[in-house]
Amino acid sequence: xxxxxxxxxxxxxxxxxxxxxxxxxxxxxxxxxxxxxxxxxxxxxxxxxxxxxxxxxxxxxxxxxxxxxxxxxxxxxxxxxxxxxxxxxxxxxxxxxxxxxxxxxxxxxxxxxxxxxxxxxxxxxxxxxxxxxxxxxxxxxxxxxxxxxxxxxxxxxxxxxxxxxxxxxxxxxxxxxxxxxxxxxxxxxxxxxxxxxxxxxxxxxxxxxxxxxxxxxxxxxxxxxxxxxxxxxxxxxxxxxxxxxxxxxxxxxxxxxxxxxxxxxxxxxxxxxxxxxxxxxxxxxxxxxxxxxxxxxxxxxxxxxxxxxxxxxxxxxxxxxxxxxxxxxxxxxxxxxxxxxxxxxxxxxxxxxxxxxxxxxxxxxxxxxxxxxxxxxxxxxxxxxxxxxxxxxxxxxxxxxxxxxxxxxxxxxxxxxxxxxxxxxxxxxxxxxxxxxxxxxxxxxxxxxxxxxxxxxxxxxxxxxxxxxxxxxxxxxxxxxxxxxxxxxxxxxxxxxxxxxxxxxxxxxxxxxxxxxxxxxxxxxxxxxxxxxxxxxxxxxxxxxxxxxxxxxxxxxxxxxxxxxxxxx
Ligand code: 9G3
Numbered sequence: 240x241x242x243x244x245x246x247x248x249x250x251x252x253x254x255x256x257x258x259x260x261x262x263x264x265x266x267x268x269x270x271x272x273x274x275x276x277x278x279x280x281x282x283x284x285x286x287x288x289x290x291x292x293x294x295x296x297x298x299x300x301x302x303x304x305x306x307x308x309x310x311x312x313x314x315x316x317x318x319x320x321x322x323x324x325x326x327x328x329x330x331x332x333x334x335x336x337x338x339x340x341x342x343x344x345x346x347x348x349x350x351x352x353x354x355x356x357x358x359x360x361x362x363x364x365x366x367x368x369x370x371x372x373x374x375x376x377x378x379x380x381x382x383x384x385x386x387x388x389x390x391x392x393x394x395x396x397x398x399x400x401x402x403x404x405x406x407x408x409x410x411x412x413x414x415x416x417x418x419x420x421x422x423x424x425x426x427x428x429x430x431x432x433x434x435x436x437x438x439x440x441x442x443x444x445x446x447x448x449x450x451x452x453x454x455x456x457x458x459x460x461x462x463x464x465x466x467x468x469x470x471x472x473x474x475x476x477x478x479x480x481x482x483x484x485x486x487x488x489x490x491x492x493x494x495x496x497x498x499x500x501x502x503x504x505x506x507x508x509x510x511x512x513x514x515x516x517x518x519x520x521x522x523x524x525x526x527x528x529x530x531x532x533x534x535x536x537x538x539x540x541x542x543x544x545x546x547x548x549x550x551x552x553x554x555x556x557x558x559x560x561x562x563x564x565x566x567x568x569x570x571x572x573x574x575x576x577x578x579x580x581x582x583x584x585x586x587x588x589x590x591x592x593x594x595x596x597x598x599x600x601x602x603x604x605x606x607x608x609x610x611x612x613x614x615x616x617x618x619x620x621x622x623x624x625x626x627x628x629x630x631x632x633x634x635x636x637x638x639x640x641x642x643x644x645x646x647x648x649x650x651x652x653x654x655x656x657x658x659x660x661x662x663x664x665x666x667x668x669x670x671x672x673x674x675x676x677x678x679x680x681x682x683x684x685x686x687x688x689x690x691x692x693x694x695x696x697x698x699x700x701x702x703x704x705x706x707x708x709x710x711x712x713x714x715x716x717x718x719x720x721x722x723x724x725x726x727x728x729x730x731x732x733x734x735x736x737x738x739x740x741x742x743x744x745x746x747x748x749x750x751x752x753x754x755x756x757x758x759x760x761x762x763x764x765x766x767x768x769x770x771x772x773x774x775x776x777x778x779x780x781x782x783x784x785x786x787x788x789x790x791x792x793x794x795x796x797x798x799x800x801x802x803x804x805x806x807x808x
C-alpha cells in the first residue's frame with residue numbers, strides 16, 4: 240500500500256481530553272476518532288489491528304470447540320422481564336421503544352438472548368455440551384466514559400456461553416476457556432495474569448479476571464510474593480485476628496475533640512492509634528440507609544458491602560443525610576445512639592474493646608466504646624479492603640499490589656439463567672434438568688488499548704508483531720530520485736509478494752516527518768532506502784522495539800525482515 244493513498248491522519252498534538260497513553264497515542268497515530276463521548280470510530284489502521292485480535296480470538300475459541308454465531312444488538316424487553324433483570328439495571332441499560340411502542344434495549348451482554356435461544360433448541364443431554372460465541376457491539380451507558388477504548392459506552396466484546404449437563408461438564412468448559420484466554424493474550428503479546436475475582440451480582444461461584452498489568456489500570460490486584468495466589472482486591476479476604484480475651488472494658492466517656500474529625504486528627508488529638516478508632520460510614524442503598532463500620536486503619540470494600548447488603552445500588556450518603564441520621568456534622572458520626580438505621584460491622588470491629596467513635600455530636604467523640612455493650616451490631620460481615628503488606632490468605636507470604644486492566648472475565652453461572660428462563664434438557668436418567676452454563680467475555684477494543692499501554696515509548700506505539708497494523712514500512716529518503724525510489728519499490732514489491740504486510744511511504748515529505756510518523760504509528764520494522772541503496776546496494780533495517788539498526792545488502796532484505804518479524808526469540 241502507498242502511504243500517500245492511505246487514510247492515516249496523524250496528529251502532532253495530543254487532544255486535551257486524553258489522559259492515558261493508549262488514548263493519546265491511538266488518537267494521535269490515526270487509529271481511532273471519537274464520534275461521541277465513549278463512542279469511537281476505528282479508522283483503517285485501527286480496523287487492521289482489531290481484525291487481527293478478533294482472528295486470534297476466533298482461532299483460540301474454535302480450537303476449544305467453540306462455534307461462532309452472531310446475535311442481535313436489539314433485545315426485546317420481554318426476555319429481561321422474564322430473567323428479572325429489566326428492573327435491576329438503571330440508566331446504564333440503554334433502553335428504547337420501536338415504532339410499535341414496544342420496549343427494547345441495546346444489548347450490554349447476551350445471557351438472556353442465548354439462554355432463550357437454547358431453551359428452544361436443546362432437548363436432550365445428547366446435544367450437550369455446546370460452546371457458542373459471537374463478537375459484536377455491546378452497549379452500557381457509563382456515567383463517565385473515559386480513557387478512550389478502555390471504558391466506552393459502545394464496545395466490541397467476544398462473549399462465549401457454555402452449556403453443559405452438570406457441574407462436572409461446566410468445570411471442563413471453564414478449563415477450556417481458561418486455556419483459550421491464556422493463548423489469546425499470549426499471542427496478542429500481552430503480559431497478563433488471571434486473578435480470582437468477585438462473582439458479584441451475577442452470582443455463580445467461580446470467576447477469574449484476566450488482567451493486563453499496567454500502572455494506568457483501574458483494577459487493583461493483590462498477589463503473593465511466595466505462592467501463586469492472585470486476586471482482584473475487591474475479592475480478597477483474610478480472617479480477623481480475634482478479640483483480646485483479657486481486655487478490661489472501661490466506662491464509656493464523651494470527650495471534646497474540637498475540629499478533629501478525620502481518623503488521623505482524632506488519633507492525634509486523643510493520642511490513640513488509628514486501629515483503636517471505629518470508622519463509621521453512612522451509605523444509602525436502593526432500600527435503606529445503613530452505617531458501615533470498619534477499623535480506623537482500614538478502608539471499606541464497597542463491592543463486599545454491596546454483596547453483603549444484597550442491594551441493587553449503593554453509594555456514600557451525602558452530607559445532608561449524614562447530618563440527618565447522626566444528628567452531627569460529617570466526621571462525628573458514630574454507632575452509639577444511632578437511631579433507626581442498621582449497623583453492619585467488619586468482624587475486626589466486633590472484636591474491638593475500648594474503642595474511640597464519633598459521638599454523633601459536633602466536636603465530640605466517645606472513648607472506651609465496647610460493641611455489644613454500647614451499641615448493637617445488626618450484621619457482622621467482612622466488608623474491609625485487604626491492603627498490600629498483609630499476610631497472604633493461602634500461605635505465610637506477603638501480599639503485593641499491582642494495577643491491572645481487565646481484558647477478560649470468565650464466570651461459572653450454573654443454573655442462574657437456565658432456571659428462570661426454563662432452559663431444560665432431558666438427562667440420561669429421564670429427568671428434566673436445567674442446563675448448566677458458563678459465560679466468558681473478552682473486551683476486544685480494551686485488549687487493543689491494553690496492548691498500547693504495555694507497548695509504547697515517548698515516540699509512540701510499539702506494536703507486537705501479531706497484532707501490528709502492518710509489519711514493515713519502506714521509506715525512500717528522496718522520492719524525486721528515480722533510481723532510489725525504484726529501489727524502494729522493488730524492495731516493497733518483493734516483501735508483498737512474499738506475504739509480508741508492507742507499506743511504502745511515497746509521500747513528498749522530509750525524511751524526518753516520515754520517521755516520526757513511523758515511530759508514532761509503531762510499525763515493528765522500517766526499511767530506509769537512501770543514497771547507499773543505489774551507490775553500495777545497502778539499506779537500513781530499523782527495529783522499532785529494540786531501536787537497533789542494521790545495514791544490509793538489498794538482496795538480503797526479505798530474509799532479514801522475515802527473521803526479525805517471525806523468528807521466535
Ligand atoms: C446490564 C448492564 C451492564 C452489565 C450487565 C447487564 C456487566 C451484566 C455482567 C456480565 C457478565 C458476563 C457475558 C460475557 C462476560 C461477562 N454489566 N454484566 O450482566 F444490563 Cl447495563 O456481562 N456476560
